[in-house]
Amino acid sequence: MLVYLIRRIAQAMLVIAVMATLVFFAVYAIGNPIDVLASPQADQIELAAISQRLGLDRPLWEQFGIFVWNALRGDLGTSFVYAEPAAKLILQRLPATFELAFTALAIAVFVGIPLGVYAGLNPDSLGGRSIMGGSILGFSLPNFWQGLMLILIFAVILGWFPAGGRGQTATVLGIESALFTLDGLKHLILPAMNLALFKMALVIRLARAGTREVALQDYVRFARAKGLSRSRIVGVHILKNILIPVVTILGLELGSMIAFAVVTETVFAYPGMGKLLIDSIGRLDRPIVVAYLMMTVVIFVVINLVVDIIYAAIDPRVRLSEVKG
């Protein structure tokens, strides 16, 4: 197990290093930020001064060296636009994005599982068929357009919820979050729905397939023969057994939720790190783009690593084949 662990961690470090190099060179090929930042009237001397202040006059490999050295010390560069550390700017917006992602995850699970179980128990009923039809639609609707339609229906036509922004935050137990104010919740509900819909379609499918399989098992029949109530059979015997695949997949999908938050945040003008990324790409604010990507790469690698290690802990075949191969 220790050998496996060391190998996996070494691989993870290698992935981060490779991605850092790729990201740096990819992003530093984007246009010339001086053209955007300097006023059009600026003369050569001013341009040179700006370029020197931002370190853009040095050769690319030297910029890369400085970037790596600073990154190792936790400094991911200074934003050209805000003149503040890029990592700090992103961390400031991290709570908003996590709030959104976790609310969406909660919606996907607490709405998706009951619907999926219902569809699994009544596969041929009208309700079961409509749920499955809805989940196919959930897969086919492009995320951003579905968000626009939510705004159109619930914000513009019905006027129930605001169309964008984050709303008020409140501090409870030292955590500042929009979840604690009514205004914050009102702002959160549409973007969270938008982000949740695709995952909900996935959860419905998994829960339905799991329920259909588990409902035929002997222990379910036995529970029924014992005369247990239907709600107890479904709530305990079936639910417990379908949760394993659902939880595994959702753990893996958490990362892609952070990626898709880029789209949702742009649609709803929600001030999270995804919106910051899109704005920074538009403004050629390279340090922020690089810092965002580096942080996402690290988050992804950590999620994958944790999942792999849990698998290896549960299933000895995985770690044995790795060591041999």
Next chain:
Amino acid sequence: MTDATANATLSPPPPALDAGEALWKRHALNFLKSPAAVIGLAILVFMIVLAVAAPWLTPQNPYDLAQLDIMDGTLPPGSVNSTTGYTYWLGTDDQGRDMLSGIIYGLRISLSVGVIATLVALTIGTSLGVAAAYAGGRFDTILMRVVDLQLSFPGILVALVLLAAFGRGVDKVILSLVIVQWAYYARTVRGSALVERRREYIEAARCLALPRSRVIFRHLLPNCLPPLIVVATVQVAHAIALEATLSFLGVGVPVTEPSLGMLISKGYHYLLSGKYWIATFPGIALVIAIIAINLVGDRLRDVLNPRLSH
């Protein structure tokens, strides 16, 4: 062709083919048994015809500025052009463009980006995947590591970064989609090629001392095609949705060549003032195209892989 048909009768159960009955004919008949798939296919064909014949079908060329009347900007559906008496059934955008014409032209760009990107990615991914399965060894290991690495990041994020680096443009969108998608094909084809490689007909072809390229392209590859066709169909839908998303985010196609995603992006700015039609109708066209492709893909999966159905 003969060895492909002969082999298809060897693998799982379907009854033996009559002499002269082509395999594709049986698949085609089988495909047509599902009403949903037929409807999907009909819609798809209709959309392709619309897209190809756009210049002759649309009432207005949306990119000919001489035909646009800025006074007709953001008219609701059903409005009538004051000078020509032409009715804008789906309304107009901010520059007085007829939305119906804009959507048909947008469909043209969306569909061609999706199809071209898929075909290129299919070719590259398949070649690499088959080569990896056939060669094995270090090449196989390294390639599959790269595939694993790439598939562990969401496609949207990879494409976003690539386009941020490349800049806007139809060719650059296609290039990013290819880079995002090739890995799916490489993995799919490698999986089936590893199985097929051990079959007797490959051994027979080797014993005949056929050149390696002939063994791969004439014997191995045709038998790996069915799962690839299924993946490719679904990936066309993915590519179209991804392109629309990227264009919406402002890193996709340029303003001069608006795809459906670009049209929706324009409509976004008018949504809050209740001008719903600019964002809604192109979106509906996009969704119909994606659902139609998915219906066809679902049926193809059932037809081409008897083991998976039921």
